[in-house]
Amino acid sequence: MSPVDNTVGPQLSRVSVIVPNYNKEKTLRACLTAIYAQTSPAAEVIVVDDASTDRSRQIAAEFPCTVLAFPENRGVSAARNAGADRAGGDLLFFVDSDIALAPDALAGAVAELRAHPGCGVLQGIYDLTPLFPDGPVESYKLLFEHFWRRRDVGVTATTMFALTAVPREVFTLVGGFDERLRDAEDVEFGTRLPASYEIRTSDRVVGRHDDVDRLWPYLSEHFRRARTYAGAVVAARWAPAPTPAGPESAQRRAPHRIDLGSVVGLLGSALAVTGLPLAGWSPWLLAVPLAGLAAFLVADRALLGFALRQRGPGFLLFATVMRFLTHLTEFAGLALGLGRALLRRSRTGRVAAMSPESTR
Numbered sequence: 631m632s633p634v635d636n637t638v639g640p641q642l643s644r645v646s647v648i649v650p651n652y653n654k655e656k657t658l659r660a661c662l663t664a665i666y667a668q669t670s671p672a673a674e675v676i677v678v679d680d681a682s683t684d685r686s687r688q689i690a691a692e693f694p695c696t697v698l699a700f701p702e703n704r705g706v707s708a709a710r711n712a713g714a715d716r717a718g719g720d721l722l723f724f725v726d727s728d729i730a731l732a733p734d735a736l737a738g739a740v741a742e743l744r745a746h747p748g749c750g751v752l753q754g755i756y757d758l759t760p761l762f763p764d765g766p767v768e769s770y771k772l773l774f775e776h777f778w779r780r781r782d783v784g785v786t787a788t789t790m791f792a793l794t795a796v797p798r799e800v801f802t803l804v805g806g807f808d809e810r811l812r813d814a815e816d817v818e819f820g821t822r823l824p825a826s827y828e829i830r831t832s833d834r835v836v837g838r839h840d841d842v843d844r845l846w847p848y849l850s851e852h853f854r855r856a857r858t859y860a861g862a863v864v865a866a867r868w869a870p871a872p873t874p875a876g877p878e879s880a881q882r883r884a885p886h887r888i889d890l891g892s893v894v895g896l897l898g899s900a901l902a903v904t905g906l907p908l909a910g911w912s913p914w915l916l917a918v919p920l921a922g923l924a925a926f927l928v929a930d931r932a933l934l935g936f937a938l939r940q941r942g943p944g945f946l947l948f949a950t951v952m953r954f955l956t957h958l959t960e961f962a963g964l965a966l967g968l969g970r971a972l973l974r975r976s977r978t979g980r981v982a983a984m985s986p987e988s989t990r
Contacts, residue, residue, distance in 0.1 A: 642740055642797065644673040646719030650709035651727035652680040655689055657840045660761060662693045664730035664837075670737035673719050677727075678709040686727075707807035707815045710791070714801055723795045729837040730761050731793065738834030739795040750827025751820065753794040754835025755779035758940070764843035769941070770952045771841045771848060777936045782831045789820030789829055793837045800827060813851075813858040849959045856960040860967025891929045896964070898925030899957035926954060 647665050651658055658677075665675055675695035679687050681703040690697045698712055714722055723739060725731060735754065742752055756775045760768055779790075794816075804822045807815045820829060842848045901922025908915035927934070930953050937949035 642721045642743055644719035645670075645721045645723055645736055645740065645795075646713075646717035647672040647675045647723045647725060647736070648710060648713030648717060649675065649677045649695075649725055649727050650680065650706050650713065651677055651682060651686050651690070652703065652706075652709075653682045653684045653686060654727040655682075655684040655686050657728040657730075657761060658686050658689045659692070660730045661725065661727050662690065662695065664733075665725070666693065667733055668731065668736045669734050670740065672723070672736060674717065676713045676716055678713045680704060680706070680709045705809065705812040705815075707809045707811055711806040711809065714798075714806060717798070720798050721795055722798055722801055724791050724793070725837065726792045726839075728761065728840040729756075729793055732757070732836040732838075735793070735835045735837060738832065738836075742830065742832045742834055743795060743797070746828065746830060748826070748828050749830045750800040750823055751789050751794060751796050751829045752835065753779075753790050753792075753829075753831050754837060755783070755831065755833055756792075757836050757838045759838055761838040761840035764840070766945075766948055767845055767848055767952070768841045768843035769945070770937075770949050772839060773937055773940060773949065774933065774953075775839070775841070777933055779831055780833060781932075783833050784830065785828050786831050787820075787829060789816050789823070791816035791819070792839070793835060795835070811858060813855040817859060845955075849955060852956055852959045853963040856963030857967035857970075860964045861971045895926050895929035895953075896957050896961045898922045898927075898929060899954050900961045902926060902954075903958060926957065 649658075649661060649665070654661075662675070662677070665672060675693070676698065677690045677695050678698045679690065679700065681700045687697060687699060696716065698716060700709070700712075710724055713724075721740065721743070723736060739752055739754070743749055746752075756772055756779060758772060758776050760772050763769075782788075800823070803824065804819060807819055811818055823829065842851055899922065902919045903922075905915075905919035905922055908918050927950075930950075933953065934946060934950055938946040941949075
C-alpha cells in the first residue's frame with residue numbers, strides 16, 4: 631500500500647537518543663562513548679536505568695546525558711516509553727546499552743528516513759565483530775543476527791528495537807510499547823504500526839553488540855521470547871481487532887508475516903527428536919526423524935552456508951548444533967505460549983457464556 635499522509639522524514643532535525651539500561655556496567659561506557667562520538671551529534675541522550683544493582687548509574691554520570699532512574703525494575707518497554715516521554719526531539723533513536731554504534735549511525739538513520747519519507751520505523755544491523763568477544767556462543771548469535779538483518783535490508787515486516795529510529799509522531803500514533811511485555815515487545819509494536827508506514831532495515835545504521843555468551847542463558851532468552859511472541863503476536867491473529875475510526879481505518883497492517891523457512895526448520899527439528907522413538911517399532915520408521923533432520927538442514931542452508939564462508943568447517947558444525955537447539959527451544963516456547971493463549975481464550979469464552987447478558 632502506498633504511503634498516505636505520512637511524509638515525516640523531511641522534517642527531522644533533532645535526534646533524541648534513548649538508552650534503556652539494566653545492569654550493563656560492562657558495556658554502558660562503550661555505548662555512551664560511541665553515541666557522543668557520532669559524526670552527526672544527537673540533540674540529547676537519555677539513559678533510562680531500570681533499577682540497576684551494579685555501577686551503571688555511576689558510569690552514566692560520567693557523561694553529559696539525562697539519567698532517569700527507576701526505583702524498581704519495570705522492564706524494557708517501560709524504560710523506552712519513559713525515555714520517549716522525556717525526549718524533546720522529533721526523531722527518537724533507541725539503542726540498547728550493550729551496543730556501540732558506528733560513528734555514522736545517526737547520520738545514516740536521518741539520511742535514510744529523509745530518503746524514504748514513508749518509513750515509520752528504521753532499524754539497523756549488527757556488525758559481525760562483537761563489542762567484547764566472549765566465546766563461540768556469542769559468535770554464533772552475532773553471525774545469525776547479522777545474517778538475518780542484512781538479508782532483510784530494505785522494506786521488511788518485523789520491527790526490532792535494539793538500534794532503531796522512529797519519528798516521534800509515529801511513536802505517539804502507535805502508542806509506545808506495551809509495558810506488560812518484557813520479551814517480543816518490539817515485534818508487538820510493529821503489529822500496531824499503521825500499514826501506511828514502511829518498516830525498513832538499513833545497513834547504514836550499524837552497531838557492535840555484546841551478545842549473550844553462554845548456552846543456557848541463550849536458550850532461556852529464546853524460550854521466553856518465543857513464549858511471549860506466541861501469545862502477543864501469533865495468538866493475536868485469532869482475536870478480531872476493533873475497527874478504528876478515522877483515516878487509519880482503511881490502513882490496518884496485515885497480520886505479522888510468517889517466515890516459512892523458520893516454520894519448516896522448527897517443525898523439522900521437532901520431528902527429528904520426537905520421531906526417534908518410532909525406530910524402536912521398525913527400522914523403516916527411522917525415515918521419519920531423518921526426514922525431519924533433512925527438512926531442518928534444507929530450511930537453514932543459507933544461514934549454514936554463511937557460517938561456513940565466514941568461519942570455516944569447524945564453526946559450521948557448531949553453528950548447525952546451535953541452530954538445531956535454537957529451533958527446539960523456540961518450538962517448546964511457542965507451544966507453551968499458544969497453549970496458554972488457547973486456555974485463556976477458552977476461559978474467557980466460558981465466562982462470557984455464563985454472564986447475565988448472554989442469557990437474556
